[in-house]
Amino acid sequence: MIAAHLPALQVVIPLIAAPLCAILRRGTAAWVIAVAANWLAFAVSIGLLFRVLDEGVISYAMGGWAPPIGIEYRVDLINVFVLLVVSGVGAAIIPFARKGTEARFDSTNQAWFYTMYLLALTGLLGVTITGDAFNIFVFLEISSLASYVMIAMGRDKRALTAAYQYLIMGTVGATFIVIGIGLLWAMTGTLNLYDLAQRIPDIENTRPVLAALAFLTVGISLKLALFPLHLWLPNAYAYAPAVTSAFLAGTATKVGIYLLLRFFFTVFGGGGFFLSTPLPEMFLVLSIVAIFAASTVALFQNNVKRMFAYSSVAQIGFITLGISYATETGLTAALVHLMNHAIMKAGIFMLLGCVIYRLASMRIDDMAGIGRKMPFTMAGIVILGLSLIGAPGTSGFISKFWLVLAAMENGQWWLVALIVIASLITMLYVGRLVEAAYFREPSEKAKNVREAPLAMLIPAYVLVAATIYLGLDTTWSAGLAQDAAASLLSAAY
Amino acid sequence: MIEFPPGLILILGALPVPFLRGPVRTIWMLALPVAAFVLLYSLPEGNHFAISAFGQQLELLRVDGLSKVFGYIFLIAIFLGVIYSLHVRAIEEHVSGLVYSGAAIGAVFAGDLVSLFVYWELTAISSVFLILASRTPEALAAGMRYLIIQVGSGVLLLAGLIMIWHETGSIAFEHIGIESVGGVLILLAFGIKAAFPLLHNWLQDAYPQATPTGTVLLSAFTTKLAIYALARGYAGTEELIWIGAVMAAFPIFFAVIENDLRRVLAYSLNNQLGFMVVGIGIGTELALNGAAAHAFAHIIYKALLFMSMGAVLHRTGTVLASELGGLYKSMPFTTVFCIIGAASISAFPLFSGFISKSMILSAAAHEGHYFVWGVLLFASAGVFHHSGIKIPFFAFFAHDSGKRPKEAPLNMLIAMALASALCIGIGVWPSALYAILPFHVDYVPYTDSHVLSQVQLLFFSALAFTVLMRTGLYPPELRSTNLDSDWLYRRVGRSILQYCVQTVGSMHSGIYDLVVRRCKRFVEQLYRHHGPHGIIARTWPTGSMVLWVAILLVTYLALYFIDIF
Amino acid sequence: MREEQLKPDNAAVPAQKGWLERKENVTKIAWALYVVCAILVLLDFLIHRHAEMGFDGNFGFYGAYGFIGSVFLVLVAKYGLRPIVKRSEDYYDD
Known part of the structure; x- marks a missing residue:
């Protein structure tokens, strides 16, 4: 009985929990509700995964109204994969959120923060699960509005500016997406993704459809922070509260990637269409520039959070690089890295949150010598940093491995070399942090700090453990991703 | 019978070390290699431990003659290394030493290229801490250079293995050869770790910067792991004979003029590797046995030499030949052990080098490589010159520096005594070593003719040294930096990089002026006329983002439309 | 010797010439070496050599090779290599 309604529950649980938090106005109670809601959502995602593996694509008519009149929730391997990542990363972040928010906000504001968190989660899960184009826009707006508030709640004054910029850019992006969707609707008369996918191939070379594609491309590129539309991201991540940074890094951009795949491959008709457009070349160039430009900028950052924010832009470049191949291996690489990067980057931002909690600074010079003061926190950052580099035994290695494989399949040896060089740059900026933390005398600020509380370390270490586990066993990352990639290419939906 | 990879015993065994104290830690750390040794001794040939990952069968415990002999010597080396470093308080050195040796042993028993690669990188990552633990700025810089080069070697290995996997569908680590591109890449990867000429300089750069105890461990594993890998994958590859000959000859020239005695040892380490590479290149049973035997003997005596120099460094704070001399008076035991090394x-008769090096020379002569044989003979005289004479002479004798340090700590002396005993034991009873070599041995090192030849060679080298010293022709020990191939990346490379940074920097500011300032002015005007408040300072960055959006939208529209018309 | 050992590490003591530092003793050692070398060459007459390659059976081959090789090595290193590669100790530091 419940199993039949899993698709609805995926969105409804956090959606109901959010106002509940707001009504209660008590930090602790709101936190308990948020944890329960997020864990339930994760459980629902797992349930959905097993159902999809069992029976294939699930179509669920919201409120019993059959599509195309009603709104359809449609779950296949691709979006259940992303649902898992989003709800899973959230499930690790939310227990961690308690200590940090408690120290910063009064009880009412805590409740407010969890409300916004749950709304953002609702939005992201909704975007991923829905089978309706306009519904995508609605959920995207819910999640965006909630995340603006979450960023603006950062203690740094610049957080407000960052949130404002994100708001402008997010709104522009959403507007572009809605224009694109509108054009498609005008041409086909449907908003249902499945119907769109049936009708578009006949008219895909008409101008309005191509204009729609252009608007969607730019709008979605903004959401996923593809270079050069990434400018909102570094400040937003750097000045937001740690929980927000971890959550956005792990989920928001990843849902953007999902939208990209969904529109380009499912709606517009598989790998063939994608390859017939100039997109592969465009993405290839932008990805490479993203990887190198952002990594180089990261190298020179003195704010560690900003450094890892730029690193996110570079890592997104790796994902879009995989997409640009439009081969099974390439898409597998993109999906695998989507999952692995979500986990490792969320973990890094959480552990940086531990550092801020004790040190109240993100300057690399203040973090000197912190390796001895906060051994577990730094050890976790080092492990996740190794994964970012792509060291064997970590999930980052699996990502790079698939990406290299994809490049070689296309005979692009020079790209293999570039990927390796990019890893070396990553090694340099991670190395800079390691050098400061372990091989320098403790800074004035670092002298008196203690290890972070277990309530923060344990959730972060869940992600560290996941990073190592996914480096050894790839059944749930590459295994699923391969099947998902195959269905993307054939535009099966 | 227990079937478990001995390397993993050391790696997993290193984990509890930070939580142990005092004698418990000592016993634990000594017990690890002993346990692994007993386990290895009991294992018959064959594949014993497989796991599956990446959809492939990973063989973690391939036991055969070649892997067994390297496994034994690596375990002996870490046992000696643990004793030698017992006085060290820094936990990270103990842990990284154990993990490093475990990774090297794991690599030796890896039956496939993927697990070889994983262990290969692990040796790089774990060993760098032995260099960084010196905690000097030079060590930090050298350690980073070392790490980049070592990880680079692993990346080449990875690239090669993927190519071979694609071509053959198998990841088994057997003979590779240089017929395929993948094979060449892997040879390059092995060559970096084996310090092939021009790929060698990380060795002389990093080893002298490590801690006294760290260098002892470094000298044992990394390069000999590469020798093992070459013997497995490239035995009989003719190019290796020439590479090895160059390798045996050229470092000794640098060693003569080098002042840092640990760097002298690093050069002679490089030269000894040359002998082994020649043996692998020849590839006959005798030559391969010789390479394995020489690696075995070499690990012990090289560790012994590094131990004695480490003791000097530990007590006096320097190993510069120009600062030392006359130490035999207060460090007599260390002096004796150094002389044995x-x-x-x-390769004096009755010492271990004699019974192993001669196998390679004989193999070269048997196969008619007379020129190479001559080069190796020259290198033998040369190695005696700088390692045999120069090291003990300038450290312990020569002119009295006036330094009177205490004798080395007891644990160092015990480690040196054990190593010395092994050096002499192998030299006097070679049959024990010959028995564990990969192929059957019917080689007799002690013939009167052979002994006489070697003694003549060595004594006349000593005569040359004496004559040159007494006539004042011998180059004086000078404090200096001697350029080597690292000059290419430490100077030329840096200059090029600086040039590029400057050029790109000025280009960037030029382009910035041109494009961004103009755009800015455009947006400024836009805002002055159309902006709600005209606060340019705050809205400008957001404006630039929107500009990018517009540019991209136009680009995509143009591209899509061009496509259909 | 006892007193010296009690001193802290590295303490410089007035040069106290040991047996090995005296010039006449060094000369004695050198002469001993010359004699041993001479005997070793003469042993070539007594011991039959199975020269595998032919040229290595010549009288005094190994001695000459060792001596000439070593002198060559040292002189090339001193006059050939050192002028090219020698730089000041802090060459890389700037």
């Missing part, structure tokens, strides 16, 4: 590397 020197006699072994010089």
Whole structure:
């Protein structure tokens, strides 16, 4: 009985929990509700995964109204994969959120923060699960509005500016997406993704459809922070509260990637269409520039959070690089890295949150010598940093491995070399942090700090453990991703 | 019978070390290699431990003659290394030493290229801490250079293995050869770790910067792991004979003029590797046995020499030849052990180098490589010259520096005594070593003719040294930096990089002026006329983002439309 | 010797010439070496050599090779290599 309604529950649980938090106005109670809601959502995602593996694509008519009149929730391997990542990363972040928010906000504001968190989660899960184009826009707006508030709640004054910029850019992006969707609707008369996918191939070379594609491309590129539309991201991540940074890094951009795949491959008709457009070349160039430009900028950052924010832009470049191949291996690489990067980057931002909690600074010079003061926190950052580099035994290695494989399949040896060089740059900026933390005398600020509380370390270490586990066993990352990639290419939906 | 990879015993065994104290830690750390040794001794040939990952069968415990002999010597080396470093308080050195040796042993028993690669990178990552633990700025810089080069070697290995996997569908680590591109890449990867000429300089750069105890461990594993890998994958590859000959000859010239005695040892380490590479290149049973035997003997006497120099460094704070001399008066035991190590590397009869190096020379002569044989003979005289004479002479004798340090700590002396005993034991009873070599041995090192030849060679080298010293022709020990191939990346590379940064920097500011300032002015005007408040300072960055959006939208529209018309 | 050992590490003591530092003793050692070398060459007459390659059976081959090789090595290193590669100790530091 419940199993039949899993698709609805995926969105409804956090959606109901959010106002509940707001009504209660008590930090602790709101936190308990948020944890329960997020864990339930994760459980629902797992349930959905097993159902999809069992029976294939699930179509669920919201409120019993059959599509195309009603709104359809449609779950296949691709979006259940992303649902898992989003709800899973959230499930690790939310227990961690308690200590940090408690120290910063009064009880009412805590409740407010969890409300916004749950709304953002609702939005992201909704975007991923829905089978309706306009519904995508609605959920995207819910999640965006909630995340603006979450960023603006950062203690740094610049957080407000960052949130404002994100708001402008997010709104522009959403507007572009809605224009694109509108054009498609005008041409086909449907908003249902499945119907769109049936009708578009006949008219895909008409101008309005191509204009729609252009608007969607730019709008979605903004959401996923593809270079050069990434400018909102570094400040937003750097000045937001740690929980927000971890959550956005792990989920928001990843849902953007999902939208990209969904529109380009499912709606517009598989790998063939994608390859017939100039997109592969465009993405290839932008990805490479993203990887190198952002990594180089990261190298020179003195704010560690900003450094890892730029690193996110570079890592997104790796994902879009995989997409640009439009081969099974390439898409597998993109999906695998989507999952692995979500986990490792969320973990890094959480552990940086531990550092801020004790040190109240993100300057690399203040973090000197912190390796001895906060051994577990730094050890976790080092492990996740190794994964970012792509060291064997970590999930980052699996990502790079698939990406290299994809490049070689296309005979692009020079790209293999570039990927390796990019890893070396990553090694340099991670190395800079390691050098400061372990091989320098403790800074004035670092002298008196203690290890972070277990309530923060344990959730972060869940992600560290996941990073190592996914480096050894790839059944749930590459295994699923391969099947998902195959269905993307054939535009099966 | 227990079937478990001995390397993993050391790696997993290193984990509890930070939580142990005092004698418990000592016993634990000594017990690890002993346990692994007993386990290895009991294992018959064959594949014993497989796991599956990446959809492939990973063989973690391939036991055969070749892997067994390297496994034994690596375990002996870490046992000696643990004793030698017992006085060290820094936990990270103990842990990284154990993990490093475990990774090297794991690599030796890896039956496939993927697990070889994983262990290969692990040796790089774990060993760098032995260099960084010196905590000097030079060590930090050298450690980073070392790490980049070592990880680079692993990346080449990875690239090669993927190509071979694609071509053959198998990841088994057997003979590779240089017929395929993948094979060449892997040879390059092995060559970096084996310090092939021009790929060698990380060795002389990093080893002298490590801690006294760290260098002892470094000298044992990384390069000999590469020798093992070459013997497995490239035996009989003719190019290796020439590479090895160059390798045996050229470092000794640098060693003569080098002042840092640990760097002298690093050069002679490089030269000894040359002998082994020649043996692998020849590839006959005798030559391969010789390479394995020489690696075995070499690890012990090289560790012994590094131990004695480490003791000097530990007590006096320097190993510069120009600062030392006359130490035999207060460090008599260390002096004796150093001389035993020197006699072994010089291949005096009754010392270990004699019974192993001669196998490679004989193999070269048997196969008619007379020129290479001559080069190796020259290199033998040369190695005696700088390792056999120069090291003990300038450290312990020569002119009295006035330094009177205490004798080395007891644990160092015990480690040196054990190593010395092994050096002499192998030299006197070679049959024990010959028995564990990969192929059957019917080689007799002690013939009167052979002994006489070697003694003549060595004594006349000593005569040359004496004559040159007494006539004042011998180059004086000078404090200096000697350029080597690292100059290419430390100077030329840096200059090029600086040039590029400057050029790109000025280009960037030029382009910035041109494009961004103009755009800015455009947006400024836009805002002055159309902006709600005209606060340019705050809205400008957001404006630039929107500009990018517009540019991209136009680009995509143009591209899509061009496509259909 | 006892007193010296009690001193802290590295303490410089007035040069106290040991047996090995005296010039006449060094000369004695050198002469001993010359004699041993001479005997070793003469042993070539007594011991039959199975020269595998032919040229290595010549009288005094190994001695000459060792001596000439070593002198060559040292002189090339001193006059050939050192002028090219020698730089000041802090060459890389700037």
